[in-house]
Amino acid sequence: MNGHNLSKRELPPTCVIGLGLIGGSIMRDLAAAGVDVYGYNHSRSGARAASREGFDVHDDLSSVLSRAASDNALIIVAVPMHAVEDVLDGIALYAPNCGVTDVVSVKKSVYDLIRERGMQLRYVGGHPMSGTEDSGWGASREGLFTRAAWAVTYDYAVECDNAGRRVPADWIELFADVCELARICGAEAVPVSVAAHDEAVARVSHLPHVLAEALAIVGDRGGTLAQSLAAGSFRGATRVAGTEPGLVRAMCETNADAVVKTIDEILVLLQDARDSLADPDRPSIEQLAGAGYRAATRMGARKGARAESVSPVKISSRPVMRIQLGAPGWVKALRQTESLGGRIDVF
Amino acid sequence: MNGHNLSKRELPPTCVIGLGLIGGSIMRDLAAAGVDVYGYNHSRSGARAASREGFDVHDDLSSVLSRAASDNALIIVAVPMHAVEDVLDGIALYAPNCGVTDVVSVKKSVYDLIRERGMQLRYVGGHPMSGTEDSGWGASREGLFTRAAWAVTYDYAVECDNAGRRVPADWIELFADVCELARICGAEAVPVSVAAHDEAVARVSHLPHVLAEALAIVGDRGGTLAQSLAAGSFRGATRVAGTEPGLVRAMCETNADAVVKTIDEILVLLQDARDSLADPDRPSIEQLAGAGYRAATRMGARKGARAESVSPVKISSRPVMRIQLGAPGWVKALRQTESLGGRIDVF
Numbered sequence: 001m002n003g004h005n006l007s008k009r010e011l012p013p014t015c016v017i018g019l020g021l022i023g024g025s026i027m028r029d030l031a032a033a034g035v036d037v038y039g040y041n042h043s044r045s046g047a048r049a050a051s052r053e054g055f056d057v058h059d060d061l062s063s064v065l066s067r068a069a070s071d072n073a074l075i076i077v078a079v080p081m082h083a084v085e086d087v088l089d090g091i092a093l094y095a096p097n098c099g100v101t102d103v104v105s106v107k108k109s110v111y112d113l114i115r116e117r118g119m120q121l122r123y124v125g126g127h128p129m130s131g132t133e134d135s136g137w138g139a140s141r142e143g144l145f146t147r148a149a150w151a152v153t154y155d156y157a158v159e160c161d162n163a164g165r166r167v168p169a170d171w172i173e174l175f176a177d178v179c180e181l182a183r184i185c186g187a188e189a190v191p192v193s194v195a196a197h198d199e200a201v202a203r204v205s206h207l208p209h210v211l212a213e214a215l216a217i218v219g220d221r222g223g224t225l226a227q228s229l230a231a232g233s234f235r236g237a238t239r240v241a242g243t244e245p246g247l248v249r250a251m252c253e254t255n256a257d258a259v260v261k262t263i264d265e266i267l268v269l270l271q272d273a274r275d276s277l278a279d280p281d282r283p284s285i286e287q288l289a290g291a292g293y294r295a296a297t298r299m300g301a302r303k304g305a306r307a308e309s310v311s312p313v314k315i316s317s318r319p320v321m322r323i324q325l326g327a328p329g330w331v332k333a334l335r336q337t338e339s340l341g342g343r344i345d346v347f
Numbered sequence: 348m349n350g351h352n353l354s355k356r357e358l359p360p361t362c363v364i365g366l367g368l369i370g371g372s373i374m375r376d377l378a379a380a381g382v383d384v385y386g387y388n389h390s391r392s393g394a395r396a397a398s399r400e401g402f403d404v405h406d407d408l409s410s411v412l413s414r415a416a417s418d419n420a421l422i423i424v425a426v427p428m429h430a431v432e433d434v435l436d437g438i439a440l441y442a443p444n445c446g447v448t449d450v451v452s453v454k455k456s457v458y459d460l461i462r463e464r465g466m467q468l469r470y471v472g473g474h475p476m477s478g479t480e481d482s483g484w485g486a487s488r489e490g491l492f493t494r495a496a497w498a499v500t501y502d503y504a505v506e507c508d509n510a511g512r513r514v515p516a517d518w519i520e521l522f523a524d525v526c527e528l529a530r531i532c533g534a535e536a537v538p539v540s541v542a543a544h545d546e547a548v549a550r551v552s553h554l555p556h557v558l559a560e561a562l563a564i565v566g567d568r569g570g571t572l573a574q575s576l577a578a579g580s581f582r583g584a585t586r587v588a589g590t591e592p593g594l595v596r597a598m599c600e601t602n603a604d605a606v607v608k609t610i611d612e613i614l615v616l617l618q619d620a621r622d623s624l625a626d627p628d629r630p631s632i633e634q635l636a637g638a639g640y641r642a643a644t645r646m647g648a649r650k651g652a653r654a655e656s657v658s659p660v661k662i663s664s665r666p667v668m669r670i671q672l673g674a675p676g677w678v679k680a681l682r683q684t685e686s687l688g689g690r691i692d693v694f
Contacts, residue, residue, distance in 0.1 A: 213639025292560025
């Protein structure tokens with residue numbers, strides 16, 4: 001095998017399990033791109049709403065999974081974390097041959113369930129880094145993932161590599177399919193190990209949610225006067241506090257170790273700033289303000305090219321890595337791409 | 348005296364000292380409304396840039412203040428906090444008859460300087476609650492304050508009231524002028540005492556800046572992978588970390604007592620959430636997520652009508668209070684308006 005080329009792939013039929021904000025938006029993007037896509041939704045009202053818009057949606061999980069099995073479909077698990085276990089059991093029963101990916105915002109909890117069932121060979125985890133504070137099919141829309149990162153996990157390839165085994169061709173095909181899924185949705189596939197993913201999203205997604213909740217509480221205690229005076233800095237920092245609490249709990253509680261670590265980090269920063277600002281002779285917040293500004297500047301410079309541009313040609317600032325899947329050293333190349341936050345692009 | 352009517356006022360000439368983001372934007376709004384406005388800028392390059400755009404701007408403070416004195420102008424102090432003392436000394440020397448307001452983001456530090464100089468009779472503090480992470484004349488623009496709250500302080504009236512004295516007519520005229528200034532700039536005048544202002548903005552403006560700095564640092568520690576995966580929740584929560592550190596220091600260090608208090612509040616919330624999430628048997632963030640969501644919902648409901656609307660007629664959600672300035676009970680009415688975060692509108 002000389003490696004798999006990601007370009008000019010054609011996705012197999014895709015079966016989306018769970019049509020909320022993320023699953024629904026994926027279904028819309030795939031349908032718009034002409035991919036054969038059908039799905040399942042637990043709530044009948046959601047399924048009916050999607051059907052009325054002309055999507056091929058059903059509310060009987062076993063029959064949808066049986067169809068996926070006969071189609072050799074790619075199954076996209078887009079249910080909340082607490083429902084993943086039942087869906088995987090359904091897949092093991094009705095669609096044991098299908099490749100499986102997911103969009104859950106933590107990856108270790110899902111991978112633990114995958115391992116328990118011995119499904120590593122046909123699983124590649126995913127996490128599109130896009131969303132809004134709304135949820136449900138009604139909030140889904142085409143284009144939600146445009147230019148977003150789409151984390152794609154590759155732990156199984158590392159496990160094979162470490163054991164001196166060749167990565168099976170089926171798994172490589174599945175990995176390529178998930179990258180193509182991201183591309184069709186307008187996103188950029190960023191390869192990342194389960195552990196590195198959960199640590200990174202604790203920093204840049206789960207901790208911001210925790211802070212937004214806490215700030216909303218402190219602001220609200222200021223009563224109607226504080227509400228009246230609140231402007232852009234408060235609105236920007238608390239927007240995601242409007243997220244349904246169950247979703248915030250699911251992401252933080254299933255990634256508790258990493259989130260606790262980031263809360264501990266910010267507690268130290270805030271406690272130091274508080275002590276320095278409480279100095280009665282010379283209240284100072286110089287250290288935090290300086291370090292925060294430098295950090296924001298570094299991250300801003302890195303993200304600059306991803307800002308909205310007047311040019312019709314959008315250029316990503318994520319470095320592109322050309323990886324021949326399955327070729328010698330390719331797993332090492334995935335690790336290098338991960339360390340750079342790079343993307344795997346069509347080539 | 349039967350009270351002053353705010354409608355159909357005409358502003359006296361206005362003299363803006365300091366033409367950065369806020370002062371420059373005020374000058375643009377006043378000029379667009381046909382008010383006779385001129386100004387001073389410490390930096391010659393800023394003054395020249397404003398002059399080239401046709402504004403009446405000079406770089407000699409004493410001569411500008413002398414002109415204000417002969418015009419009986421309203422002076423708007425729009426310099427950073429550290430420069431306020433020198434400007435007030437200049438006003439005492441060259442324009443001792445003029446009414447003075449300011450736009451500094453803390454009010455006690457300014458009022459202390461006013462008291463030291465015995466200038467309470469001709470001072471009404473102001474703070475337009477709008478801005479961006481950019482600064483300087485180059486960042487100023489017409490319309491920056493549209494629909495923003497513009498805090499207007501009234502401590503001198505309370506002091507008179509408490510002492511059983513009539514509030515002098517000159518001060519009432521000045522208060523009305525500052526409310527009219529806010530109206531011309533498209534903002535809503537919210538009466539607020541110095542202490543209540545500083546406590547409220549610590550919650551909804553200064554604390555968000557502190558959190559943004561700290562979160563930027565924690566995110567940056569995640570390296571390029573975390574940067575690559577960062578999406579809307581991180582961007583929204585760290586936007587103001589791009590503010591020039593000197594401005595963040597000025598607002599927090601001159602309002603240190605109130606900011607320390609809010610940091611202490613959020614430290615307790617975060618420590619509790621951390622401990623509950625670190626429970627090895629049942630990691631939970633239920634309490635914070637629930638309370639944060641309820642707080643965000645309350646504040647959102649209150650702000651709903653201020654969201655962008657497709658209707659050309661903008662309706663403010665801040666309650667309007669009709670106050671006859673100087674009429675019996677009017678200071679008490681200002682206090683009631685403050686407790687509701689209400690606005691004084693033209694009537």
